[in-house]
Structure formats: structure tokens, C-alpha cells
Amino acid sequence: MFSFILKLINTFTLHYLHVVVELMKEGVVAIVGPQSSSAASFAAHIGRATKVPFVSFGATDPNLSEMQYPYFIRVVPSDVLQMDAIASFVANYGWKEVAMFHMDDDYGTNGASSLSDSLQARSIKLVEKVPIPPWMDTSSIEQIL
DSSP states (O other): OOOOOOOOOOSOSHHHHHHHHHHHHTTOSOEEOOOSHHHHHHHHHHHHHHTOOEEESSOOOTTOOTTTOTTEEESSOOHHHHHHHHHHHHHHTTOOEEEEEEESSHHHHHHHHHHHHHHHHTTOEEEEEEEEOTTOOHHHHHHHO
């Protein structure tokens, strides 16, 4: 017989890590979450090491593959599909050159890499790729632009 334990954690913090460890001690058989790709990256490593499945409903980072992390399951498509759709949009309008701005974190960098691949497959030139640190405020971003 299984019991259902519900613990809601809204952000990836040390509290999240603590809850995961406590759930492991309680003999949990699977964990739903986390939502973000950065937290899911950590969870995927735990799942692989402990053989406890993590089911994510929001992590879209293409590097979170089922081949690399057999105990990590996502129920949303990878960003590869979204980036392919953006590249199709660009191609549809006949644009031949693109400048890309992305967050300078795992999520943004991996998404940017997928978009770069999709653009290249359509012979669209990526003329600028600008990483923006997550800590930047609006005025700092305006200076980059």
C-alpha cells in the first residue's frame, strides 16, 4: 500500500534540497517536480543516483534527456521543439540574419544553442548571440541594446 505525500515548494532553494532528502528517508517511490529546468537538472542527478523517478511538469531544458537521466521524466516537450518553431517563424518571413539575446544560465544557454542549430539548418545566419546575466536590471539591459 502506498500513501500520497504532497509537499509544495515554489522555488529552488536549500529548503527544496532538504525536502527531497527527507522524502528519500521516508521511502518515497517517486517525486513530482521540480518545475524549473535548473532545479530539474539537480533532481535528475539525484534520481539517477537513488533510482527514484522525478516527474517534471515544467522543465524544458533539452539537456535533460531520458537517455542521460533514466529516472527523470518530463511531461512537457523539450525546448528543441520551441526553438524549431521560432526558426520556422523566422524562415517564413524570409529573414536571413538574426540577433539573439538569451539569459546567461543553463536554461537560456541551452535554449540558445538549440535555436542556433535550428537556424543553421535553415541557412539563417546568427549575427549576434548576447548572453544577459540573470541579475541584470532593466537599465543595464537597455545599455546592452
